[in-house]
Amino acid sequence: MRLITVATCNLNQWALDFKGNLERIIESIKIAKSKGAIYRLGPELEIPGYGCEDHFYEQDTMLHSWQSLMALLKDPELTRDIIVDVGMPVLHKNVRYNCRVILSDQRIVMICPKKALAMDGNYRENRWFTPWLKSRTTEIFPLPKVIADIVGQTTCVIGDAIIATRDTAIANETCEELFLPNSPHIEMGLDGVEMIANGSGSHHQLRKLKQRVDLITSATSKSGGIYLYANQQGCDGGRLYFDGCCMIMVNGECVAQGSQFSLVDVEVITATIDLDEVRSARASFMSRCAQATLTKEFPRVLCDQHLTTYKGSASQPIPIKYITPAEEIGFGPACWLWDYLRRSGLGGYFLPLSGGADSAATAAIVAIMCQLVVLDAGKGNRQVIADAQRIAGAGPDYIPTNAKEFASRIFYTAYLGTKNSSDETRKRAAEIAADVGAVHKEVDIEEVTTAFGSMFGQVSKNQPRFKVHGGSNRENLALQNVQARSRMVASYHLASLLLWDHGREGSLLVLGSANCDESLRGYMTKYDCSSADINPIGGISKNDLRIFIEWASRERNIPSIAQVLTATPTAELEPVTKEYVQSDEADMGMTYDELSVFGKLRKIHKCGPVSMYERLVSEWSHLEPPKVAEKVKRFFYYYSINRHKMTTITPSYHAEAYSPDDNRYDHRPFLYNTKWDTQFALIDELVQRWKSNQLKENSDSDSDPSHTNLTPPVMPLGSSTGTLIDRHL
Numbered sequence: 001m002r003l004i005t006v007a008t009c010n011l012n013q014w015a016l017d018f019k020g021n022l023e024r025i026i027e028s029i030k031i032a033k034s035k036g037a038i039y040r041l042g043p044e045l046e047i048p049g050y051g052c053e054d055h056f057y058e059q060d061t062m063l064h065s066w067q068s069l070m071a072l073l074k075d076p077e078l079t080r081d082i083i084v085d086v087g088m089p090v091l092h093k094n095v096r097y098n099c100r101v102i103l104s105d106q107r108i109v110m111i112c113p114k115k116a117l118a119m120d121g122n123y124r125e126n127r128w129f130t131p132w133l134k135s136r137t138t139e140i141f142p143l144p145k146v147i148a149d150i151v152g153q154t155t156c157v158i159g160d161a162i163i164a165t166r167d168t169a170i171a172n173e174t175c176e177e178l179f180l181p182n183s184p185h186i187e188m189g190l191d192g193v194e195m196i197a198n199g200s201g202s203h204h205q206l207r208k209l210k211q212r213v214d215l216i217t218s219a220t221s222k223s224g225g226i227y228l229y230a231n232q233q234g235c236d237g238g239r240l241y242f243d244g245c246c247m248i249m250v251n252g253e254c255v256a257q258g259s260q261f262s263l264v265d266v267e268v269i270t271a272t273i274d275l276d277e278v279r280s281a282r283a284s285f286m287s288r289c290a291q292a293t294l295t296k297e298f299p300r301v302l303c304d305q306h307l308t309t310y311k312g313s314a315s316q317p318i319p320i321k322y323i324t325p326a327e328e329i330g331f332g333p334a335c336w337l338w339d340y341l342r343r344s345g346l347g348g349y350f351l352p353l354s355g356g357a358d359s360a361a362t363a364a365i366v367a368i369m370c371q372l373v374v375l376d377a378g379k380g381n382r383q384v385i386a387d388a389q390r391i392a393g394a395g396p397d398y399i400p401t402n403a404k405e406f407a408s409r410i411f412y413t414a415y416l417g418t419k420n421s422s423d424e425t426r427k428r429a430a431e432i433a434a435d436v437g438a439v440h441k442e443v444d445i446e447e448v449t450t451a452f453g454s455m456f457g458q459v460s461k462n463q464p465r466f467k468v469h470g471g472s473n474r475e476n477l478a479l480q481n482v483q484a485r486s487r488m489v490a491s492y493h494l495a496s497l498l499l500w501d502h503g504r505e506g507s508l509l510v511l512g513s514a515n516c517d518e519s520l521r522g523y524m525t526k527y528d529c530s531s532a533d534i535n536p537i538g539g540i541s542k543n544d545l546r547i548f549i550e551w552a553s554r555e556r557n558i559p560s561i562a563q564v565l566t567a568t569p570t571a572e573l574e575p576v577t578k579e580y581v582q583s584d585e586a587d588m589g590m591t592y593d594e595l596s597v598f599g600k601l602r603k604i605h606k607c608g609p610v611s612m613y614e615r616l617v618s619e620w621s622h623l624e625p626p627k628v629a630e631k632v633k634r635f636f637y638y639y640s641i642n643r644h645k646m647t648t649i650t651p652s653y654h655a656e657a658y659s660p661d662d663n664r665y666d667h668r669p670f671l672y673n674t675k676w677d678t679q680f681a682l683i684d685e686l687v688q689r690w691k692s693n694q695l696k697e698n699s700d701s702d703s704d705p706s707h708t709n710l711t712p713p714v715m716p717l718g719s720s721t722g723t724l725i726d727r728h729l
C-alpha cells in the first residue's frame, strides 16, 4: 500500500473580493492540512474570483492577485508539507493566461496555463485569456520582484508540463478541458500521471451534474487514476450559481463528494487513496500499456516532496449523490438569493404576490432560503449567523431558529389588486404568505390606474375600453399594461418604505417572477413586475416550476402553494364576464408545453423557422404539417415582436439551457422583420408540397383496390420531390 491523502474544496469566492477570497483560500489550506492532506486543490481563478469578466483586462486585477499569492507564500506554515494548487490570471510575455499556480515549501513549483478555454453558452474566457497552445512546451517565467524577494526564487517554469514528485506524477486539467473530446488527462494519464487536479468554475444548470460526473467517471475508469475536482460555489456577482460538488474519484469510483448547494463558504473534502490500486489497474490493462509506450513524453517539473505513506487505510467508494430537478430548483436559487442578499447589503426581499404559480414558486424559494439559514445557524455556521443578524437588523444574541420567524424579518409580500382581481387569487396570496412567514400587505391599486385614465382624459376625449366592453385590441392592451406597470412602481415604492415603517434601517430588494417560457414568448408587460431587481425563476420553464411547486408543497412544508397547480394561469388584467375569463394559454395562442419545445429547438438545437418546422413535422406526428406550420409561424411571430423585452429583462438565475436572456446568454437582434418573408415562404412551400403529395397518394390509393390505409401518412423529412426548392440540396 502506498497511501496518499489529498484535499479539494468548494469555495464561495466573490469577484474582486481579494481579501475575502484570500481568507477563504487560507482557511481551506488549514483545513486540508489538519486532515492530513498533502495536496490542496482550489477552484478556477479563485484568487480574484472566476467572474471578474472585463476586470481581467485591468492590471490592478493582476497586481492584487500577486499580492494574494505573496500572502500565501509569506506564511511558511501554509505551504509546508503540502502542495497548494491555486488559480489566478498570469501575464506572460504580455499575454494573459488563466493559470494554476503550484506552490510548495514557500516556492512556486510551476505555472500551468489553461490550454482550452470555455467559450460557449455563458462562457467568454477567450475575451480575456489566451489558451496555451504550445503542447508539451515550457518556458521560463520571471517572477515579479515582490515575490522573488520573499521566496528567493527569481524564475519558475510556465507551460504544459507534469509535476513530478519523488513518488508520483500530478498534472492539471482546468474545467472546460475535462469536457473536450481529447482532454489533457488522456495523454497525461498515458504518460504516467497518476493524479489529475481540476480546479473549475462550473455553473449550475438543471440536470447538468450527471454530465460532469459521467466525464470524471469515464476519465478515471478508462485510464485508471485519481481525479480531484474543485469548484466555485455560490453567486460570485452575476447570474450564475456555481454548484460546487467537489469530488475525488479513483479508478471510476467516487471516494468523496462535497455538497452541490450550500451556505457554507469553505468546504474541504479529503480522501486517502492507495496509489498501488492505480498502478495495478493500469499495469494489468495490457492494451493501455501498449498505447502508453507510444505516448510522447511531457516535460516534467520536479517537486522535491514525498507524498505517500504506508500508514493508514484507504477511503472506500461511496455512491454519488444526485438530487431531483425539483430539489435543484429549490436549493440552487435559494442559495443564490442568500448570497445576493447578504452581499447586496440590503435588508430583505419584497415580492408582489399574485396568488398565481410563478410568484408562489418565488415565495417558496425565499422560504427555502430561510429554512437553509436556520439549518446552518443550527449547525453553528458563524458566517450565516452574522449575516442573518445584520440583514434582519437584529442584535448579536439573535440566532435564527425558526424559518417562518426569520422570514417575518426579511421577507415582505403584497397583493396588489385592481377591480379585475379575484377573491380567489387574493385569498391564495394571503395563505401562501402565511405559510412562508412573510409580512403580507393587501394594497388596492385601482386608484392609481384610474388616475392614469384621468390623465389620458386631459389629452383626449376618447376613453379606452376593454375588448369585452367593445374596445379594440390596442385599447385592451393599454388598459392591461397600465395595471401591470403600476404594480411595478407600487412594488418599488413599498420596497423602499416598508422597513422604514417597521423602524428598521435600509430597504428591500424587489423580486421578479417571470418564467423562462413567458419571456421567450414575450407574454409580459415591459417594465411591469417583470422589471425587478433580480428574479430567481427567470431561467426556469413553467413545466419545471410546476414540478417544483408540487415538491415544495409536500417536502418543504408549504402546503398552500399546491393550490396554484389546479388553478388556470391567468393575468387577471381584463374584466371577467359570463362568457370570458382571461387565460394565459388562450392569450398566448400556444401551450406552455409547446413553448418549452419551441424554446429548446430555437436555442439548444439552433433551429430557425424552417428547421423547426421540419423537426416538428416528424416529432409531432399527431398534427398534420399545415397545423405545425401555423404553430411554428405563430411562435416566431410573437418571439420576434417581443424580443426587445429581453434587453431589459430582470437579471435572473441561469438554470436552463434554452434561457432567452439577452444580456449574457442568448445573443440576438432585438429588431426583427417579424414577417420572416423568406423563412415563412419556404415553410408554406413545404406545406404545399405535402398537400400535393397527399392528393397524389389519395388518388393513387383510390385507383388501387388493395390499398386500405386511409390515414394520411406524415411525409418523412426530405423525401419530397418536385419543382420547388429542395432544402436538402
Ligand SMILES: Nc1ncnc2c1ncn2[C@@H]1O[C@H](COP(=O)(O)OP(=O)(O)OC[C@H]2O[C@@H]([n+]3cccc(C(=O)O)c3)[C@H](O)[C@@H]2O)[C@@H](O)[C@H]1O
Pocket: 477, 480, 481, 484, 485, 522, 523, 524, 525, 526, 527, 528, 529, 570, 571, 573, 587, 641, 642, 644, 670, 671
Ligand atoms: N421593436 C421594438 N423595440 C423596442 N420597443 C418596442 C418594440 N416594439 C414595441 N416596443 C415597446 O413595447 C411596448 C409593447 O410592449 P408592452 O407594453 O409590454 O405591451 P404588449 O406586449 O403589447 O402587451 C403585454 C402583453 O402581456 C400580457 N401579460 C400577460 C400576463 C401578465 C402580464 C403582466 O404584466 O402582469 C402581461 C398582456 O396580456 C399583453 O398581452 C410598446 O408600447 C413599445 O413601447
Ligand SMILES: Nc1ncnc2c1ncn2[C@@H]1O[C@H](COP(=O)(O)OP(=O)(O)OP(=O)(O)O)[C@@H](O)[C@H]1O
Pocket: 351, 352, 353, 354, 355, 356, 357, 358, 359, 360, 414, 415, 416, 417, 418, 421, 487, 512, 513, 514, 515, 518, 524, 529, 530, 569, 570, 571, 572
Ligand atoms: N394581483 C397581483 N398582486 C401582486 N402582484 C401581482 C398581481 N398580479 C400580478 N402580479 C405580479 O406580476 C407578475 C406577473 O404577473 P402574471 O399575471 O404574468 O403572473 P404569472 O406570470 O402568471 O405569475 P403568477 O403565476 O404569479 O400570477 C406576477 O408574478 C406577480 O409578481
Ligand SMILES: NC(=O)CC[C@H](N)C(=O)O
Pocket: 044, 117, 118, 123, 174, 175, 176, 177, 179, 200, 201, 202, 203
Ligand atoms: N470554466 C469552465 O471552463 C467551464 C466550462 C464547462 N463547460 C462547464 O460548464 O462547466
